Amino acid sequence: MRKNLFFSLDLNLLRTFMVLSQELNMRKASEKLFVTQPAISQSLKKLRFHFDDELFTKSRTGLSATPFAEELAANLKPHMDGLQAALNETTEFDPATITRPLRLALAPQVLSTVAGRLVTALKTQAPGIDLQLVNWNMSTLEDIVRGDIDFGVSYELPSISKEVMNDVLFNIQSAVIVRNGHPVNKAVVTPHDMEGYELASLIIPGWNNNQSLAASVMEQLGLEYSIGFSSELPSAILDVVQQTDMYFPSHHLFPIEHYPNLRMMDVEVDCVPSTYEILGYYHQKDRNSDFTQWLKHLLIDVLEQQNH
Numbered sequence: 001m002r003k004n005l006f007f008s009l010d011l012n013l014l015r016t017f018m019v020l021s022q023e024l025n026m027r028k029a030s031e032k033l034f035v036t037q038p039a040i041s042q043s044l045k046k047l048r049f050h051f052d053d054e055l056f057t058k059s060r061t062g063l064s065a066t067p068f069a070e071e072l073a074a075n076l077k078p079h080m081d082g083l084q085a086a087l088n089e090t091t092e093f094d095p096a097t098i099t100r101p102l103r104l105a106l107a108p109q110v111l112s113t114v115a116g117r118l119v120t121a122l123k124t125q126a127p128g129i130d131l132q133l134v135n136w137n138m139s140t141l142e143d144i145v146r147g148d149i150d151f152g153v154s155y156e157l158p159s160i161s162k163e164v165m166n167d168v169l170f171n172i173q174s175a176v177i178v179r180n181g182h183p184v185n186k187a188v189v190t191p192h193d194m195e196g197y198e199l200a201s202l203i204i205p206g207w208n209n210n211q212s213l214a215a216s217v218m219e220q221l222g223l224e225y226s227i228g229f230s231s232e233l234p235s236a237i238l239d240v241v242q243q244t245d246m247y248f249p250s251h252h253l254f255p256i257e258h259y260p261n262l263r264m265m266d267v268e269v270d271c272v273p274s275t276y277e278i279l280g281y282y283h284q285k286d287r288n289s290d291f292t293q294w295l296k297h298l299l300i301d302v303l304e305q306q307n308h
Contacts, residue, residue, distance in 0.1 A: 009050055016043040017055070018080050021073035022147060025062035032147070081285045093290035095126040102295075103132045105140045107154040107204050110278065112234040113253045114306050121302050125294075135232070136204065144283055151295055152281035154204065165287050166279045167296060170303040174267040174274035176214075177241060177248040177256070184247075188266045191221050198228025200237050200246040213276070214249035217269065238262070251276075253306050278303065 016033065020040070023029045030037045048055055051072070056063040065073065102122070106114075115133060122131055136154045143149040145163045153169065160166065176189060184193050191214075201212040218225040228246045231237055241248045242261045249267075256264045267274040280299060286292040 010046070013043055013047050013050070014076065014080065016040060017047055017069075018073060018076060020044065020056060020063065021065060021069060023062075024056070024059075024065065028062075084285075085288060093294065095294055097128070098126040098291075099128040099130070101130040101132065102126075102151075103134065103149050105134050105136045105143070105149045105152040105154075107136045107278075108232060108234055109202055109204070109250065110153050110253070111135060113255055114302055117306055118299070118302050121298055125298065141281065144281060147283065150282070150286075151292065151299075153278060153299060154281065156277055156279055157281075160281070163284050164281055165284045166281045168277050169280045169296070169300050170278045170307070171275050172251040172253055172278060172303075172307065174276065175250050175252055175254065175264045176267060177238070177250045177254060177259075177262050177264055179242050179245070180261055180263055182245055182247070182263075184265070186265055188268055190268055191218055191223055194218075194247055195223045195225065198226050198244070198246045200241050200244075200248045201227050201230045202234060202237050202248070203230055203232045212249065217274075221269075253303065255306075 016029070019029045019032050020026075023032065026037050026040050030040050033040070044056065051068070053068045054066050055069040056065055058064075104118075111133060119131065119133070122129060134149075136152060140149055140152050140154075141157075141160055141164055144152055145161055157166075176194065178184065184197070186193065195218070199212065199214055199218075201215065212227075215225055215227065228244070229237070229240045237248050238259065240246060242259075250264070252264075254264065256262060280296055282292050282296075
């Protein structure tokens with residue numbers, strides 16, 4: 001008679017199996033489960049015996065799942081996610097009780113403009129949180145899928161994994177930043193006004209690697225443009241703009257009051273204010289979690305306050 005794999009299994013081992021399937025790394029799995037690596041090894045030994053399969057083999061980057069392990073993880077995932085949601089919903093959410101790490105990835109322009117206000121808001125509502133703010137990069141979407149990033153804030157991306165969800169957090173008004181002595185001196189400018197001046201382009205990995213939004217608009221309007229300087233560092237862009245006639249495409253979140261040598265001009269295209277969206281990105285399994293909903297609304301509040 002074939003043994004019943006469910007009734008003969010310690011269900012605690014399933015959590016270890018799912019984390020190993022997600023992380024494919026013994027060290028990361030032990031950190032996520034708050035146990036030692038030898039404990040993970042012992043659990044894996046029991047899992048291998050129970051399922052009569054190697055489950056994971058060593059690879060250059062950590063572990064590789066066997067075909068059986070991949071199929072088992074795919075079948076278990078919706079049930080484990082449902083169990084996690086059911087258990088978490090039994091306790092009323094209170095940000096003040098949070099002691100877990102929170103890792104946020106923000107697009108450079110957002111990070112450099114709202115970091116102070118965001119940290120203050122988070123620490124006020126969740127004083128025990130272990131907060132890490134990092135720049136959005138090429139691997140951020142994969143990090144969200146793996147669980148290494150809890151929430152990401154960036155602009156609209158051309159394609160995302162089906163495991164990642166996004167919501168619009170805020171609509172922002174486009175602007176250009178120039179030095180005080182720049183020849184163009186208007187409250188509102190059009191792309192035509194900036195033709196002939198070099199563009200200082202902020203690189204946002206995964207969003208404008210090949211061409212900036214401003215360059216794309218200039219090209220669509222048939223206007224000549226050239227990139228005078230590009231960087232992933234807003235501080236480097238600002239330093240260059242203060243010393244040249246280059247212009248920096250930005251938005252109303254930028255704290256222009258902190259830069260007495262710079263001024264901001266609004267942007268209109270075809271007599272309409274130019275705007276674009278800031279979006280929040282998170283794992284689809286977290287779409288209904290109180291933690292994610294709290295974090296999303298806190299970010300919206302911070303963005304609205306920064307815009308005033």
